[in-house]
Amino acid sequence: MKPTRRTFMAGAAASAALAAPAVVKAQQVTSLRFQSTWPANDIFHEYAQDFAKKVNEMSEGRLRIEVLPAGAVVRAFDLLDAVSSGTLDGGHGVVAYWYGKNTAVALWGSGPSFGMDPNMLLAWHEYGGGKELLKEIQKAMGVNVTSFMYGPMPTQPLGWFKKPVTRAEDFKGLKFRTVGLAIDMFSAMGAAVNALPGGEIVPALDRGLLDGAEFNNASSDRSLGFQDVSKICMLQSFHQSAEQFEVMFNTGKYEALPNDLKAVIRYATQAASADMSWKAIDRYSKDYIEQQKAGVKFYKTPDAILRDQLKIWDEMIAKRSAENPLFKKVLDSQKAFAQRSGRWQNDTTIDYRMAYNHYFAQSKPKA
Known part of the structure; x- marks a missing residue:
């Protein structure tokens, strides 16, 4: 078949398109200003920064969370109101701090939790109805925040x-x-x-x-x-x-994000929860020894x-x-x-202390 002028021009246009440099649309970056409820030198503030780092890296720079320490914008106990009003885009703390607004929020960590350890309490939150109840309580409190619970804390000292x-x-x-x-x-x-x-x-x-x-x-x-x-x-x-941490966002700011960035936040929270657990075992055990020294x-x-x-x-x-x-x-x-x-x-978990005592001459805390 003899090439026509029309087919020649179409081929030339295609070749030109391949040769032309691609025009890349500028990446939209959303920056969020967070504050923690912790001093800058506290490992808890480090956990907040760890969460932000995971979000920032997983979003490939499209979402940038900056975390300030307690007092940088508002006092620690004023964080919830600051995030709700939009003074801050988000924050890192514990829901027990909002006990004065509704006593029910303190049940995410205060008390014996019917014998649940902190990871079990998080399991209740994720799969036993806790998430839905927290939203109901926040609605009753009149706060405009979206919360993610993570980071099971080991039993706290008396x-x-x-x-x-x-x-x-x-x-x-x-x-x-x-x-x-x-x-x-x-x-x-x-x-x-x-x-x-x-x-x-x-x-x-x-x-x-x-x-x-x-x-x-x-x-x-x-x-x-x-x-x-x-x-x-x-x-x-x-x-x-059986306490855990809370990462909160101003609901308006969170809902304005595209769905893929919302997914990044959800999964970064889960990743940060695991990472925090591992880091806590390493750091707390070292500092426990240093305190004794x-x-x-x-x-x-x-x-x-x-x-x-x-x-x-x-x-x-x-x-x-x-x-x-x-x-x-x-x-x-x-x-x-x-x-x-x-x-x-309780029926399935082995007594780890038995194995520990088998291998180490342990110096136990005095009764």
Whole structure:
């Protein structure tokens, strides 16, 4: 077939198109300003930065989250309102800090959680109805935020004191720092509770405004300087035995993102949850040893105090349930999930301490 002028021109146009340089559309970048509820030197702020780094890298630069430390824009306990109003695009903290707006949110970490460990509580949140309940509570609170829960925290110490706590009566009249529903628990034990944010605890202990305080873990406590004002730390408590972190976004900012970037955020949160768990084991165990080198004495909280905490908790949740229907709704949901999952976990999990003691001459915390 003899080429026509039309086929010649079409071929020439195609060749020209292949030879021409491609015109690349400029990549749209969305920048979000976050603040954590933690001091810049705290490992918790590092966790917040780790989350942001994962989002930034997974989005290939299309989403850029900058994380500022507590106080950079607002005080730690003002973060929720700042994100809700749009003063900040998002933040990193714990839902127990919003206890004053609705007591039900503190159940994401305060108390014994019906025997669930922190990872089980996250399982309840993801698969047992917790996510839906949190949205319902946030609607009742009137806040414009979208939250992601992640990062199971190991059991928190009872706290730091001037001398070992040997019985529940030792809390009577004690000026003590804690947050969330733990305020109710320690108040019922006789303490005078002050809910200070993390960065204000050690100065208050140093000035004698507090007689004792709890924060969270060996690394955070060390960076905050607890060992400089106290040499006694009591390990194990039910006041916050299954807590986790919250990453929150202003809902308007989050909903404006394209679907693929929303997916990046969801999966980055899950990745950050696993990474945080692994990093915590590495860092907390190192700082636990460093604290002891600095002269800190660790003692196991007596079982009698732990049993008293459970009794107090039962009385407290009965009262709070009568006051707040959403509080009861969360408890009922957790209890149903805990009864099933706890039975499975307790029946199937091996006693790791047996193997540990088999291989190591362990120096146990004193009872």
